[in-house]
Amino acid sequence: MLDRLLRWKVPLIILLVLILVGTIHYTSVPRREISKLEGLWRDMLSPFQWTVSKVGGFFQNQVAEINRWRGLKERNDELEERVVQLEAEVFTLRNYRRENEWLREALDFRDEGNHALLVAEVIGRSPSNWESTIVVNKGQSHGVVSGMAVVTNAGIVGTVINSSSYTSTVLLIVDAQSATGGLVQSSGDLVLVEGGQMDQGTLLARPLSRDTSVEVGDVIVTSGLSRIYPKNLPIGEVVAVESRQYDLSFAAVVQPFVDFTRLEYVLIVMPQGES
Incomplete structure (x- = not known):
């Protein structure tokens, strides 16, 4: 039996190949109708x-x-x-x-103005609650020495108290150690402007004469009587007047024109001919 199958092996393979080739040729030609067997096969494969x-x-x-x-x-x-x-x-x-x-x-x-001014950048501030100072990036090599006035276009800032070759320390006018000669712009009356109210950011203006009159809204400028600040530089505006010693004297609270919390650049007043 096995021998018979082996003898028919080659003819069977040839027959299957012919049937496969014929089927491929038959189904590859476009037709309007297909055979039932082909349709059945397609339906079985469609899912x-x-x-x-x-x-x-x-x-x-x-x-x-x-x-x-x-x-x-x-x-x-x-x-x-x-x-x-x-x-x-x-x-x-x-x-x-x-x-x-x-x-x-x-x-x-x-x-x-008629002043020689040197532009300086603020590079540091004092961390102490007992002293109000800033540090600027100009020093002795730029001609800056102690005692020079420091201002901005808004008003006066303070005074140089020490300097190195390339930096200087400036004592702000709101510091308790600061005192500046001023005058009432409207009347010309002399006053002494002092710091000491750092927590409020204000100054105190004290009269130098019994006849001095100061009112809220008055503008205080530098008197020019000291060797530090030139005359008529803005200091601040009077925001309150407080009576002292049974109304025989008074102290005016002055709001500085300079915002010391936002200082970035300042101007150092130099001797004439230097800038």
Whole structure:
């Protein structure tokens, strides 16, 4: 029996190949009708084809979604990095604009006055509650020495109390150790302007004569009687008048024109011919 099958092996293979070739040729030609066997075969395969198609479509959609999400994440990272760069640029431009505005005002202030002025940047502040000082980036190598007046375009700031080659310490007028000769701009009456109210950021103006009259709203300027501050530099505005010693004297509370909490640049009053 086995021998018979082996003898018919080759003819059977040839027959199967011919049937397969014929079937392929027959089904590859476009026809309006198909055979029942072919239709049955197609119907049997259709559920599997539908399943394979759906599964393949699902995985294709998932891969496409993953690629889309990855692309969006990369784009979002690029945009976030760009936003950080733009914020840094905006911050820098704002600083430049603020500095330019201040330097322009300082230049106008220098042109209006007859004083030689040296621009200095504030690089430090005193951490002590007992002393109000700032440190600026100009010193002896720039011609700065103790006793020089420090101002801004808004008004007087203080006095240089010591200096190194490249830095100087400035005692602010709100410090308790500070005293400045001033006068009431409207009347010309002399007053002594003292610090000591650092917590309130105000000054005290005391009269130097019984006939001195000060009212709320009066502007106090430098008297020019000292060797430190030139005359008529703004100091501040009277915001209150307090009676002292049974109304025989008074002290005027003066709000400085300079905002000491926001000092970035100052002007050092130099001897004539230096700047």
